[in-house]
Amino acid sequence: MAHTTSDDRQDSWQEALHRKISRRLLPLLLICYMFAALDRVNLGFAKLQMSQDIGISEAVYGLGAGIFFLGYVLFEIPSNLMLTRIGTRKTIMRIMILWGLTSAGMMFVQDVTSFLVLRFLLGVFEAGFAPGIIFYLGYWYPAARLAAPTALFMLAGPISSVLGGPVSTWIMTYLDGAWSLAGWQWMFVLEGLPTVLLGFVVWRTLADSPVQARWLSDAEKAQVTRDVDAGRNPQGKHEFRQVLRDRRVYGLALSYFFLIGGMYAVIFWLPTILADNGIKSITAVGLYSALPYAASIVVMIVLSRRSDRRGERRLHSAVPAIVAAVAMAVAAFTTDNLPIALTAIVISTACSWGSYAVFWSMPSSHLSGTAAAGGIALINSIGLVGGFISPMLFGWLKEATGGTLVGLLVLVGMLLASGIGIAATRIPAASADGVHH
Template sequence: MLCYLFAYIDRVNVSFAKMSMAKDLQFSDSVYGFGASIFFIGYFFLEVPSNLILDRVGARLWLSRIMISWGAISCATLFVQGETSFYILRFLLGVAEAGFFPGIIYFLTIWYPSKLRGRIMAALICAIPISGLIGGPVSGWLLDALHQVGGLTGWQWLFLVEGFPSILLGIACLFVLRDTPEQAEWLSPADRMRLRQIKAEEFPEVPGHSFRHALTSPSLWKLTFVYFSLGAGFLGIAFWMPTLLKEAGAGSNTSIGLLSAIPHLFSIVVIMAAGWSSDRFRERRLHLVVPILVGALGIVLAVKSGGDLHRVLVGLTLGVAGISTAVATFWTLPGLVLGPQALAGGLALINSALALGGFAAPFAIGWLRDHVVDGGSVALHSLAGILVLGAAMVLTFRSGAVNR
């Protein structure tokens, strides 16, 4: 969870840097939106190849490589001088991080049985709101407190300070992680045997097809669309939340950082409660559909706030909590409907849909804000509509196939 926490901080800290970076470098909303989004182009094209390499060389080595490289590129973002260098470094950051999240999901699927997976995935996804809970206030403070210290602006310090821990964690993973339970010297022989038996019992529940065969599976493509909707909704909020709070009158960068932590704090409680409930009742569909609809409602409420800060904050809180909870529940499904041979590539393909949503949503919001009257409202209403379509797609899965 700690590794994914820093992955998410390094992915979206540009949303806080934008508040002073855009002024220093004369970036329009369209330039910022495209720079935030181009991360996902590199992420998209390298996602499946990266996870197929992970399947060959093992999670320990490949996840460590990913963390070290993205941490270095995140730190290097302090050298941005204009639009071109901004676009290049954001693209390279996406290339470096490709495969990390589905790699973690694959790793956890190997280690944990399905009956525990709801809580395990909930704990992992809690890294997202925790990153906001910590990263928001820290980012706001860095922008204000370290501005012009050592000749660097606040946003330059932000990228340096928040990127370096990922390099250290990547090095640590080389020594701590084990690819499979069989390699874990801290487990007794009996524990290792029991874990092997559990996995042998679980995977025959679904056909073991190759990744190529899985591409013909309707279930894989339905999961991919659902995750596209979640990615568009969540990342559309994440990359524009500080700006929305600032425009609603939140005040200083530090104040914006503190206010942005509130939706994430609420999300942690909801995610863990939903994860426990999903495992307790062995029910996945409604535990996914209801949070998606709550997230869509939150986005609409933020749009309809009339610029009132309190209403914007309530809407953003519902949006972030609903979509974050849906993401946690969502990741219990692939292991139930995809065969073991298709799992690594299937997880990567599904997560690639997040890249498409992550590219489309932030860029569309920025472009519409610059070129269309009330364009921000149009974009956010569209995100809510996409989420509703995602919820409808979830209902096409048979309850017996996913409620386990």
């Protein structure tokens, strides 16, 4: 008969504690991030109507898609450093209310100038949201357990794309002309205003840290603190100025630059790519656009759990990025064959999202203290420059060449560079006992 040891009981109690934390935090954070991701997805569908209504070219649309990230980058590090001073709850509430109002305000776009200004302001107001939450999760989970909850939070991206495509195109189709508003105007209003309400929900329900969580006992609070402290990298940086001299941080940032560049060009241009390949119905475009992101959900869950179980991050992020590059190359040369091209895009998108999910457990385990907030924001800021450049470059190349081949090949290069960069940047991984190897 097997005997239950005190260590077994402790492990069981810790597992139950982490499940309790996940049930309390992750559903709300997931829903909040779904609306943030929806702000990026829905622009691609809005383009199918608004480009004619307000007269924007392919290049201008690409600039508008990318300029969001310029605003985000400029204000991201200040936002995250402020989070450590005023707390997560106030920071996330402020971000969500301002971006929700701005997103809904996209209904008032009338010309190129108003389009670009509102897209830039949307990035300014949303700055710091995702990296702030990634930093926040580090308060609750030790480094060895961080990939799975981070991936669950990141699932918001593909989930919002699975739901956002059909919902956005339904709104655009069936509300077009109601109360003298175009379908794309209704879409921005109905998908923007719920974010404002969620901002107040965050204010009422989110705890700034485990110590302030009323739903944890004193013993549970102490255990969370011990687990997180034990999982910290003892060589992690504790001051932001030290982060600025850390070559590993820049290695991760450059890799993230290429990964985000490859991902976001697809996010913004997939509806156009599908429409150019013979899918003329807006509703059908929305349904087909959901397929890559449905596959992404599965890949993200499998990869993140396997990464936590093996205690390995680098290859679990690098290999999927390289596979994504190969699949994108197939898509680039088979645009005249929709089944093959769409299958390749599905594989590429799923693998790039899988790489993205595991990636964020690397800087979270390497950095500690207030430097983690600034370091995560620095990596994200440099990376999101790729989100600014790639959609704009793709639009310019599409307009200049009359097709998508050259633009897709650029994405192949970016995804390949990301995989190589991640593989070359060695970050110590924490094992379940909190020791870095």
